[in-house]
Amino acid sequence: MQLTDAQRLDWLRLIRTEGVGPRSFRTLINRFGGAAAALDAMPDLARRQGKRLEPPTRAQAEDEVAALARLGGRLIATGEADFPRLLQQTDAAPPLLALRGAAILNRPAVALVGSRNASMAGLAFTERLARGLGEAGLTVVSGLARGIDARAHRASLQTGTVAVMAGGQDKIYPANHAALVDAILGEGGAVLAEMPMGWVPRGRDFPRRNRIISGLSYGTVVVEAARRSGSLITARYALEQNREVFAVPGSPLDPRAEGTNDLIRQGAALVSEVSHILDVLGPIIERGPDADAAPERGRPDLREQPDFWDEIDLDASNPDTLSVPDMFCQTDSVASGHPAQPADDCARIVALLGPSPVGTDELARCAGIGIRVVQTVLLELELDGRIERHGSGAVSLLSR
Secondary structure, three states: OOOOHHHHHHHHHHHOOOOOOHHHHHHHHHHHOOHHHHHHOHHHHHHHHOOOOOOOOHHHHHHHHHHHHHOOEEEEEOOOOOOOHHHHOOOOOOOEEEEEEOOOOOOOEEEEEOOOOOOHHHHHHHHHHHHHHHHOOOEEEEOOOOOHHHHHHHHOOOOOEEEEEOOOOOOOOOHHHHHHHHHHHHOOOEEEEOOOOOOOOOOOHHHHHHHHHHHOOOEEEEOOOOOOOHHHHHHHHHHHOOOEEEEOOOOOOOHHHHHHHHHHHOOOEEOOOHHHHHHHHHHHHHHOOOOOOOOOOOOOOOOOOOOOOOOOOOOOOOOOOOOOOOOOOOOHHHHOOOOOOOOOHHHHHHHHOOOOOEEHHHHHHHHOOOHHHHHHHHHHHHHOOOEEEOHHHEEEEOOO
C-alpha cells in the first residue's frame, strides 16, 4: 500500500483528532471505508457521542507535514513499505509514524531498556550487549532516555540504532540528548515519533512510546529496573505482543535490580552474555516477521501494570454510535441492503461469520474488535456448538 499525499493528510487529520487513538482509528477506517469519509462523519459521530470531536484543519495538517520536512523527516503509514512490519502486527500500532533518518525499521531488532539512574556496572554491560548485538547484525532499539537507553544508542551507532521519542520530532527529551540524536542520524540510524510536531512529552506519553519500542523488536532486554519502573511497562507490552523478554540479573541489595530479578523469577530469560539473546532469537528471526508466533513459554505476569489509553468509545453495542455499515468487510446482510446492527460483540462477530472459514485476525479487523475479545467470543461460541474450527486458525459458523 502507498498513500497518496491527500490520503496521508486525511490520515493525519483523523489520528490527530482528540479521542481518536490507534484502535479507534482502525475502527473508523473500517466502518466508514476510509479516513476522508470518517472525517466527514465526525460531526454526526460527535453528536451521538456527546463529545467534542474536532479534527485539525487541512491547513494545520499541511503545516505539520511541512515542519517535519524541514527537519528532514516524513510520515510513514501502516501498510507502506518502510513501515515496520513487526510493529504493524501489534494491536495498538500507530497508523502514522514520523521518521527521520534511514529506513532501517524492517531490519531485525532488539530493544535494550533500563534504569535512568543506572549503575556503572549496568551501563558497562549495556554497552557490551549493544555492541555484540550490532556485530551480530541486529539493530538496537531504545527510548533515548538517560542511563541505559542512552548507552545502548551510543554503543550501537556504528551498527544501527533506532530511537523512539515520547514527544514530537522537534521536542527532544531530555533536551541535552540533541547531540545524541544528531549522532544517530549522522551514522545511518533512525529517530521515530508518534506524537505531533511541537508536542512536549507528558507522563503518559512515555508508556505509549514503550509499546512502539517493544513492537519494533523481536525481543526486549531489561538491564536494570526497579519494581515500578517504566522498563517493566515495555516488558509488559512485549509480552502482550508475544515477543521475547530477557532480563539481566543484579544484586538483591540493589533496588535497581528488583524489577529484573522479579522478571527472571517469573519466567523471563536470564541474560549474562550476548549469546543468551542470540540463541533464543536466532530461530525466530530466521522465520521472519510474517511467520506464525512461536508457542508461548513461561512468561512474567505483568497484568497489574496500568493502561495508558483514552479513546472515544466506539463500542458496537450502542446502535447509535456509528451511522453507516462497514465499507471494508461487506457481509451478506450488508450487501443485500440490510446492514446488521448487532447488540453486542458476540452478535457482531456472528453477523460476520458464515459457512466459509475466515481467519481470526481478519475477523478482528473486520469487526473492529481487539483480537483478545474476538478469541474470547469464539471460545464461547465453540463451547455453545455454534462454530467449527479449521486449520490455520480459521473458523466458520455452523447452521443451527
